[in-house]
Amino acid sequence: MDTNTPIGLNAESAAQLSTGLNGLLADLTVFYMNSRGFHWNIRGKEFFELHAKFEELYSDLQLKIDEVAERVLTLGGQPVHTHEEYLAISKVPVVKEVSDGAEALKHCVAAFSVILLRERTLLHLSSEAGDEGTNALMSDYIREQEKLVWMYRAYLG
Numbered sequence: 001m002d003t004n005t006p007i008g009l010n011a012e013s014a015a016q017l018s019t020g021l022n023g024l025l026a027d028l029t030v031f032y033m034n035s036r037g038f039h040w041n042i043r044g045k046e047f048f049e050l051h052a053k054f055e056e057l058y059s060d061l062q063l064k065i066d067e068v069a070e071r072v073l074t075l076g077g078q079p080v081h082t083h084e085e086y087l088a089i090s091k092v093p094v095v096k097e098v099s100d101g102a103e104a105l106k107h108c109v110a111a112f113s114v115i116l117l118r119e120r121t122l123l124h125l126s127s128e129a130g131d132e133g134t135n136a137l138m139s140d141y142i143r144e145q146e147k148l149v150w151m152y153r154a155y156l157g
Contacts, residue, residue, distance in 0.1 A: 005076050013129035018077025020122045021134070025068045025079055026090035027118060031111045032061040034095045038104040046101045057108070057148075064141065071134055091118065105152045112149050116142060 005014045039054035069079035080086065087094070092111045098104045119138045126134035 007074065007133075009075070009129055009131055011076070013125070013131070014075040015077065017122065017125055017129060017131060017134055018072045018075045020118070020125060021068055021072045021075070022077070022080045023089050023091070024115065024118050024122065025065060025072065026086040026088075027092045027111075027115050028061055028065050028068060029086045030090040030092045030094060031108075031115065032058050032065060034092070034107060034111065035061060037096065038098060038107075041097065041099045042101055042104060043099040044101055050101045050104070054104070067137060071137060074133065075131075102156055105156055109149055109152050109156075112145050112152075116145055116149075119145075 003011050035054050035058040042050045072079040091114045095107045119142050123138040
């Protein structure tokens with residue numbers, strides 16, 4: 001009996017990776033909605049700068065959400081796609097009614113901390129499974145997000 005997926009990965013490893021990627025999908029989706037709220041509700045003297053930055057952030061998250069969902073499908077899984085599922089498995093908390101720029105950026109740094117931990121776990125699992133596709137995706141995300149954390153923290157002083 002063949003225990004490999006059509007892309008040559010062990011089926012059990014692919015299922016485990018799909019589960020982890022669905023957790024990441026939920027985290028990214030909750031963070032996406034939080035960042036939309038920051039974009040819409042930001043007030044104060046940094047409005048123009050932060051309004052644009054939050055738009056960049058949620059636009060990037062939207063692309064990553066699609067990439068992660070498509071990776072789940074590539075591995076033979078089914079991406080979660082309801083708000084109930086996202087809220088049930090996300091480790092990123094829902095943030096509401098934030099209009100202060102510094103507070104919003106602190107929430108972004110906290111969200112990235114959660115997301116980076118999940119991505120590092122997926123990087124390890126994908127490496128062990130020989131899943132170069134997921135490995136490359138996680139490696140790229142980690143590199144980008146570490147830089148954003150540094151930049152947000154520098155902005156906050």
